[in-house]
Amino acid sequence: MESYSAASLASASHLIMSRARFSLLNNVMAEEELPGVLILDIGGTHGVLEDLAALLKKHFHLITMKEFLGNREEMSKKIQSVFVFECRPTIDRELLESLPNLKVIGNSGVGVDHLDLKMISSFGVKVTNTPHAVADPTADIGMALMLASARRLVEGCQVAVSPDTKYFAVDWLGVEVTRATLGIIGMGSIGYKVAQRARAFNMKILYHNRNRRRKEEEEAVGAHYCAKMEDLLQQSDFVMLVVNLTPETHKLIGKKELxxxxxxxxxxxISRGAVIDQEALVEALQNKVIRAAALDVTYPEPLPRDHPLLNLNNVIITPHIGTATVQAIRMMAEEAIANILAVLNGQPIPSEVFPK
Known part of the structure; x- marks a missing residue:
């Protein structure tokens, strides 16, 4: 058996440690050479999920808001992009003024109503979003809410598990989705995905949109265009809101429309809470002007715990989970990364958002 002297073992150990330090130094240098991206935090209540942070680290040098504020002068030069996750970090004028090398804000999600596009554009900074990743899961949640409300699923679950339940009432009835009329307000990519799903339920599909879809697109899902939103509202058994929040759509549905x-x-x-006048909705639900409401979004989020919407039995509210799936969150991050890298590399941008 071959033997080694203490000196040779010490030398080998020193060589291994030196290589390890060299490898670590190389990794640090490689990370420093990557373009800097600002994020709120990693993990915690509002930070980027650990898995997404690992994905970002493959392409960027991650800088948290805490690190940025702790060494603003040095970090501000390194930050070329901001990754916005769950509407954070907040992009205000003060932040933009402190990031001289910022080129792009990559929003994870399709809605950008939390971003002042005109102000950001005035700094020469581009904004991108992730429309492709959100369409399917958001359409899914729309169908889930429609079915749950129609069949009183949440109420039914509560009855079934309640310690006070002794029998199931025979007159406890819901309504059917199959062959009912669905009115879709906003026939973009998500609205169209909803129509595709609704067709499988043999629903009559009406839609209202700023621009009419092509005839072949309408025929593919059996959708009928309503030039006036009022016509859609009067005919529909279910009305689904799938619009962006803009000054034009703010409180689009109020007392008159209800x-x-x-x-x-x-x-x-399934769009944004402020698309509905919530006070008018509470009144309509209390007075049975409409049968029910199913909301994945409210204003604010979450609602104050004493808000009247929370005390009505003909409303379902979910915590803005339209894109809250393992697959969607990762796809949004990948789409946001592709957008950011395209801007930094001077390539065509897959999903740029322009100020109006």
Whole structure:
């Protein structure tokens, strides 16, 4: 058996440690050479999920807001992009003024109402979003809310598990989705995905949109265009809101619009809370102007714990989970990364958002 002297073992150990330090130094240098991206934090209540942070680290030198604020002068030069996750970090004028090399804000998600596009653009900074990753899961949640509300799923679950339940009432009834009329307000990529799903339920599909879809697109899902939103509201058993929040769509559905709906109709919102006048909705639900509402979004989020919407039995509220799936969150991050890298490398940008 071959033997080694103490000196040779010490030398080998020193060589291994030196290589390890060299490898670590190389990794640090490689990370420093990557373009800097600002994020709020990693993990915690509002930070980027650990898995997404690992994905970002493959392409960027991650700088948290705490690190940035702790060494603003040095970090500000390194930051070329911001990754916005769950509307954080907040992009305000003060932050933009402190990032001289910022080129792009990559928003993870399709909605950008939390970003002042005109102000950001005035700094020469581009904004991108992730429309492709969100369409399927958001359409899924729209269908889930419609079915849950129609069949009183949440109430039914509560009855079934309640310690006070002794029997199931025979007159406890919901309504059917199959062959009902669905009115979709906002026929973009998500709205169209909803129509594709609704067709499988043999629903009659009406839609209202700023621009009419091509005839072949309408025929593919059996959708009928309503030039006037009022016509859609009057005819639909279910009305689903799938619009972006803009000054034009703020409180798009108010007392007048709710009054046009059938008393047996259900309002479903998978867009943004402020698209609905919530005070008018509370009144409509309390007075049975409409049958029910199913909301994945409210204003604010979450609602104050004493908000009247939380005490009504004809409303379902979920915590803005339209894109809250393992697959969607990762796809949004990948899409945001592709957008950011395209800007930094001077390539065509897959999903740029322009100020209006």
């Amino acid at each position: 009054g046009l709906m059938k008393p047996t109709a259900t309002l479903i919102n």
